[in-house]
Amino acid sequence: MTLNFAVHYTEQLVPLTRLHVSAQTKPTSDDGALKSMHAMLQDSPSEVTVQKSIHFLRTFPVRDKPGLQSDSEEIVFYNAIVRKTIFNMYALAVDLYLEESSAAQLDAEWWADIEQSTWSVALYLLQSLPSRLRRVSQLIQAQKMSVRLSAFYPSSIARFYWDAMPIRLNPFAVALFPYLRNQSSSVASFSPVIAGKSTRTDSLVALAEKIRVGVAYSIQRVISLLLFPVRLTREECQLRRKELEKVRDERAEVLGKLLELRPLLANGLEADFNGSITGWSLDNQTLTAFLFKFAVVTSGSASQKPAIPLIEQLLGTFKNHVLLHDAYLDAHDLRRPSRLTLLWPRLFLLPPLMLYCVKHIYTSRATLADFMLDVVNTVQNFFKGWLFDPIKDVLVTIRAGGEDGVIVRREAVAADLDSLERMTLALAREKLSYDSSQLELLSQQIRQGDLTAVLKIYEEDIKYPVKSAISGTLLRTMFIQVQKAKVDLDQALAGIDKLLKSQELTFAFVGVAPALAVIYVAGGFLRGLLSIRPGRYGGKLRKTSVWLAMRRIERLLLFQPKLLHHHHDTENLHSDTIPALTTGLLVLSLAHLREYALTSLPARSRLREGFLEDIEDLEDPGLRRSEKLRIIDRMWKSWGKELGWYDLSGGRSYR
Numbered sequence: 001m002t003l004n005f006a007v008h009y010t011e012q013l014v015p016l017t018r019l020h021v022s023a024q025t026k027p028t029s030d031d032g033a034l035k036s037m038h039a040m041l042q043d044s045p046s047e048v049t050v051q052k053s054i055h056f057l058r059t060f061p062v063r064d065k066p067g068l069q070s071d072s073e074e075i076v077f078y079n080a081i082v083r084k085t086i087f088n089m090y091a092l093a094v095d096l097y098l099e100e101s102s103a104a105q106l107d108a109e110w111w112a113d114i115e116q117s118t119w120s121v122a123l124y125l126l127q128s129l130p131s132r133l134r135r136v137s138q139l140i141q142a143q144k145m146s147v148r149l150s151a152f153y154p155s156s157i158a159r160f161y162w163d164a165m166p167i168r169l170n171p172f173a174v175a176l177f178p179y180l181r182n183q184s185s186s187v188a189s190f191s192p193v194i195a196g197k198s199t200r201t202d203s204l205v206a207l208a209e210k211i212r213v214g215v216a217y218s219i220q221r222v223i224s225l226l227l228f229p230v231r232l233t234r235e236e237c238q239l240r241r242k243e244l245e246k247v248r249d250e251r252a253e254v255l256g257k258l259l260e261l262r263p264l265l266a267n268g269l270e271a272d273f274n275g276s277i278t279g280w281s282l283d284n285q286t287l288t289a290f291l292f293k294f295a296v297v298t299s300g301s302a303s304q305k306p307a308i309p310l311i312e313q314l315l316g317t318f319k320n321h322v323l324l325h326d327a328y329l330d331a332h333d334l335r336r337p338s339r340l341t342l343l344w345p346r347l348f349l350l351p352p353l354m355l356y357c358v359k360h361i362y363t364s365r366a367t368l369a370d371f372m373l374d375v376v377n378t379v380q381n382f383f384k385g386w387l388f389d390p391i392k393d394v395l396v397t398i399r400a401g402g403e404d405g406v407i408v409r410r411e412a413v414a415a416d417l418d419s420l421e422r423m424t425l426a427l428a429r430e431k432l433s434y435d436s437s438q439l440e441l442l443s444q445q446i447r448q449g450d451l452t453a454v455l456k457i458y459e460e461d462i463k464y465p466v467k468s469a470i471s472g473t474l475l476r477t478m479f480i481q482v483q484k485a486k487v488d489l490d491q492a493l494a495g496i497d498k499l500l501k502s503q504e505l506t507f508a509f510v511g512v513a514p515a516l517a518v519i520y521v522a523g524g525f526l527r528g529l530l531s532i533r534p535g536r537y538g539g540k541l542r543k544t545s546v547w548l549a550m551r552r553i554e555r556l557l558l559f560q561p562k563l564l565h566h567h568h569d570t571e572n573l574h575s576d577t578i579p580a581l582t583t584g585l586l587v588l589s590l591a592h593l594r595e596y597a598l599t600s601l602p603a604r605s606r607l608r609e610g611f612l613e614d615i616e617d618l619e620d621p622g623l624r625r626s627e628k629l630r631i632i633d634r635m636w637k638s639w640g641k642e643l644g645w646y647d648l649s650g651g652r653s654y655r
Helices: 007-017 032-040 047-059 073-116 118-127 129-143 154-161 171-176 178-182 204-260 262-270 285-299 307-331 339-363 365-400 410-432 436-447 452-461 465-471 474-502 504-530 536-558 580-600 606-619 625-639
Strands: none
Touching: 007 073, 007 262, 032 047, 047 073, 047 307, 073 118, 073 204, 073 262, 073 285, 073 307, 073 580, 118 129, 118 204, 118 339, 129 171, 129 339, 171 178, 171 204, 178 204, 204 262, 204 285, 204 307, 204 580, 262 285, 285 307, 339 365, 365 504, 410 436, 410 452, 410 474, 436 452, 452 465, 452 474, 465 474, 536 580, 536 625, 580 606, 606 625
16 A cells, blocks of 8 residues: 555654764664665555565664664664654554545445435436345345245235334345344334225215225325335435444544644654664654554554564554455445446446437438538528628728718718709899809808898798799799708708717627627537536536535534544543544545645645645644634635635625
8 A cells, every 4th residue: 555645644754754874973884784775665655665674673683783882874774764664654554544534435425425316316226236136036046935926916025025014124125135134224114004994884975085095095005115115225325324434433533643643753753762772672762652652543452562563563453454444344335336336227228229319310311411401501591691791790890980871971961052052042143133252151151051041032922922933033942942951851861870870880799799699608508518627626516525625624623523432531522622533534624625726726826825725724733623713714714705615605705
């Protein structure tokens, strides 16, 4: 087993295990094996290296050499190997219990997810059905039972799960659900509805009521019969979750005690060996005390043995612990089902479904071809008529700059005004005998819309309308006013045209906006459907798991769980110290937070560095419970909004 989880919790002790050879160290001739063994121990801790180092310490004859000084190079290397071996044992223990507790927690969460959904429970029952039927067949073969057609009657199927009252579990039910063998399941609480008896059998109403109750009872009986396996499967998942949580708490409590021994180990590694090695004992009281407490924590008891045999005994204890742990999980069937077990329904149903789909597609190939052609034409028309052409019109509008008219053109307005000016000047020259200066002044008035001279002539002509219409200028003045109205209309339209031209770019963007919105929504859907990259900061699923871990850490600090082996140590529950079980459970959640920060947060960013600093503060064993609660509050304030924890929790922050 290589070191995977415990690097962060033991790397601070690595400098204390390094060899420090001073100038006063006296070299010796027989130190090549010591140097090679010391060089091998610089690699990552493993059971193999610890076994080799223990065997080397047991066989190397440094303890039998008289006259060796404590400052000789041989003693220095030997002591360094002893310190490194003890450190490797501690690192292996921390890694072992952290790995086992983490695996138990992940498996417990997996069973909890199955337990929460009826559909998931039914699916798991289907996935595990082959193994259950195999146990039933083994039971039939072992007891040499015969299967008859009557066994498939409804009454026989009902007795397959339970017998008559009082309920006694059938061996077949135990074979299907082995957990019932040692459990007083809630099966005993199952009591089907008993149809009521009518006191008036001669009444038609009573007979109808009796029939109704009987039908309802039969329907409920059938439904209960169908849902009963799902109910037993849910109980099975619940039992496995509770057993895994128990295993997690046991390993977490040992892990917390190991982390509490870290300061003692650090003091022992910092202390120098005084004198030489005598027999199997070490002249380092701190390391000796650490080894004794280490043995008590990991094995429950320890005898007063010398250092090297005690280390060898601890290594054997670890091997037995791993075997017993795996045997316990296998005996109680607490592991997750294999991938083949989970996938066999899909593998079984996928080929016929694919064959049916291929056959259906082949028979409907003409209809599908027409449908695909319609889809292609629709997409082409959409992009051309609603996206490309409007965008091209926007570009044309920007390039043209609004020079051309939308309703009337500038030349048409100028032509009508010039015609009005000529008509008015001709009338003034003939009727009023204006000279050139007066005509020039009248021309300016016409440009400004002033036709006072023409209106005076018109006022005189309407005094004698018939005479003026026949021999006068009444018609000419009326036509001039009609032309003036036309000019006014052109100028009004020109003003509207100018307003439209000023908003032409806005109208162009409004025309293309729906198409852009459709493209944006469809592109986002396809990108989310086809993309394998997670969302920002690991996606919603990972951020939700971190939010749950934060909530679990805060709950552990507020409501400390009871210790498993020290039930009488109740004063710690109300003190400011953190017990071993709480420490171990905190380490599990903090390991999850650290893994999230290292894999999902951007590297070399203030967000990631600050998040890791807060995790390190929570891991500090010197901080009290109240101080760690303040760190939790700081993390909610600092990272809650950035990582979306408030949105995930369904509320806003009021901190």
